[in-house]
Amino acid sequence: MSEKPKLITPRLPRGFEDRTPGDIAAIGAMIDKIRTVYERYGFDPVETPFFEYTETLGKFLPDTDRPNAGVFSLQDDDEQWMSLRYDLTAPLARYFAENFETLPKPYRSYRQGYVFRNEKPGPGRFRQFMQFDADSVGATGPEADAEMCMMMADVMDTLGLAGQYVVRVNNRKVLDGVLATAGIIGDEQKLTVLRAIDKLDKFGPEGVRLLLGAGRKDESGDFTKGAGLTDAQIEPILAYVDSGTPAPGVEKGSNAHVVATINNLAGLIGGSETGLAGVQELAAIFGLVSAAGFGGRVILDPSVVRGLEYYTGPVFEIELTFTVRNEKGQDVVFGSVGGGGRYDGLVSRFRREPVPATGISIGVSRLANALKLTGNLGATEPAGPVVVLVMDKDQTPRYQTMVSELRKAGIRAEMFLGSSKNFGKQVAYADKRNSPAVIIEGSQEREQGIVQIKDLVAGKQAAAAITDNAEWKAARPGQFEVKREELVAAVQKLLSEQ
Template identity: 80%
Template sequence: MTEKTKLIAPRLPRGFEDRTPGEIAAVGAMIDKIKAVYERYGFDPVETPLLEYTETLGKFLPDTDRPNAGVFSLQDDDEQWMSLRYDLTAPLARYFAANFETLPKPFRSYRQGYVFRNEKPGPGRFRQFMQFDADTVGAAGPEADAEMCMMMADVMDALGLAGKYVVKVNNRKVLDGVLEAAGAVGAEQKLAALRAIDKFDKFGAEGVSLLLGAGRKDESGDFTKGAGLNQSGIDTVWGYLDAAQHYDLDGGKRTADNRSTVLGWRDILGSSQIGTDGVAELLTIADSIEVSGYADRIQITPEVVRGLEYYTGPVFEIELTFKVQNEKGQDVVFGSVGGGGRYDGLVSRFRREPVPATGFSIGVSRLANALKLTGNLGASEPTGPVVVLVMDKDQMAGYQAMVSELRKAGIRAEMFLGNTKNFGKQVAYADKRNSPIVIIEGSQERADGKVQVKDLIAGKQAAEGITDNAEWKAARPGQFEINRQDLVAEVQKLLSEQ
């Protein structure tokens, strides 16, 4: 390489991240626990490719002149546009439609994998991230939605988050009925009202009332235009938020059970047919939750507003209730780690007959962060291999034989393949690999039919009480001699003790 050769900076594109062995192992263990719950409920795995034809992705279809709006797209050699999947739900809809004749109905599946968003990245907002979904396609009743919520509660319990979460449930039909009763007209006014309801936990009664009306000015002086409802409409929405004393006005504490909340909404909705239909579905969900023993973990609440356009009925979110500090050092509730709902229209893009569906998506990275904060992730580095050190370069075959014996016994092992001139650097390498054991065979040990076994874990523990370097070298903590022929048995024994 000449002096003028320009080196390439080892940088990642914005919105992407590398993962370490420890992170991979910890997330893998978390995913295994989620899978176990999903499979206990009768769901089976399905895997779809990273790329789909762009038209498959529905509302994320790019326009002709700008094929990368929202998704990462490329053109095939037959001039067909393909895109990296934006979520795991649209590919499922395509899969179900393509295999409609052979799949059981209802079809219960789970899927795990990376999804991609061609959007501006920011703190906690990535262009590539992992989702873990479960969906039931072909079941129209609210019982399927209730089961989805119960499964999510069981997932949280399995991950050690019992008492630290709530599964919140609402219904888009009820929300539409409330807007109808409040006199909201037009898509813009309805969307502004829904956004105001969505801010209930953040801004409380006064803030929501302002956002439902003329608007709200925050502490910085920025003004957010409101929905423009009249006072009667604002009172209707506030009655919905406060139905059956669902919250007290001082602290936002829940004071009503699920059924009482829904019955309170029924009185507010009046003659709205869509709202009445939503109430009937929620009453069925409330009863299923109650008889199954989940009422303490699953709550029907007014502020759940799912933003995706294809939700058609019940919607739900998992909210973690413990507090963390934000970038300003303020205590805030951790918030949502997953959500979903009923999307009865999505599969019908591929088939003429209506196909009901309901599902849930977990944000794997965000959930892993939550488990890390609560001490439930197990994010320590995975145990490395047993490392056979190389003391004599002309004896490589013998060292390789040791490694092969250990591997055949099912023990993770490797021979040191770096610069073998420095013994200390070989041990340091094993330390860095998080190795539990190193094997040492010099010329004297070979002549005597022996090998030295160094227990790095015990050595680290013993060394904590030794302050003098000479003393440490003399003690050789964690190191002992064995017969060469007993290598596999002794390593197995030591690993089991560790």
């Protein structure tokens, strides 16, 4: 007797997720709203493929036998390394450079799709997730950066999150000026300082001070080595971090707060020309933000670091300000759902001339989670098809005719194709499909020239109030009959009422 073949265990790879019809409908509704805002601002769609040549992705150059650090890679038939895209920005830079002669300058586009990270997955950390980006390539001035900030605010308002977010703005040039004044010029030390500043929300000013100095020991006893700065170097950096704290009686995000913060920053950059340029750019951005009526929604926050080695000027981050419970049961601010900034060096990897660029990226999955928590996700399980039950197998052509009539009228419909002849099991199938109604035609109905329509939505509501099984059978809640020729009109009326 031959052995039965071994069955494969169905397993979803770690860091990936399946999406149900309800998930797809909800995300689709959210993306449609974001798209509407992007297009209102004059951005057009473009789509790039999942794969790019690995060298296109920048920091993932094929310098090993298999360049899979951070990306998923393979070789094509001419031994060229290709990788699944890590983000949507590097493919845009390649697309712009490749089509430089034909594209308008600046080039304003948006892109939505999955990106892939070959990293260790964890809670809320996926290997495949969706982003929704918008970029202006070839736009030089702070006007383009201000527009990105205002567009992010409009997206949040459109999604129903008004009053529950802020768009935080900073400029990397200002920070570079402060670091230069403090005598910090080495890249490795500078990176450690930036990471310390980035921990302000988590550890507070004193925690940042420790990370700028010798280091910090956490509650578990783990030690994080610091930047090794002297007290004289630490003080201007802490003053920079504190420069955005509003004075007593001054509302955070108000014009008075913006002016005071810009003045504070101007006093911390010393003679740095880079720092001065950054201060001037921030002043220009907030002049535009204020004039357009976005004050309070777009705020100046010097603690925003974002993209430690990526951005070259203004940086921005969308932060949701409502609280949620973390895994320890503590109330914490939901935090960032997207951001962006100016990245003037990326396209120049492909072309000799400088090409300025600025853009934003919204984390679709994380934003969807936020909308779910606030009741703003905007879509439930989509309605299934109207199901025509098969009461008599030899009448299948009649049932198929009904289905065709419904479909021609634009109604989503199907004939029951399962093997069961049992009425209850066929209705149970329709329930699982989230069907709004089933169509019933047995021999008695055919003789009378009628069909029965069972409204599954109304039936569930009525059945909830009936406790006796015999009463339920007699009442047949939600069920009514119509003439066969009136089937389509009756279903259309029912669906409009539902």
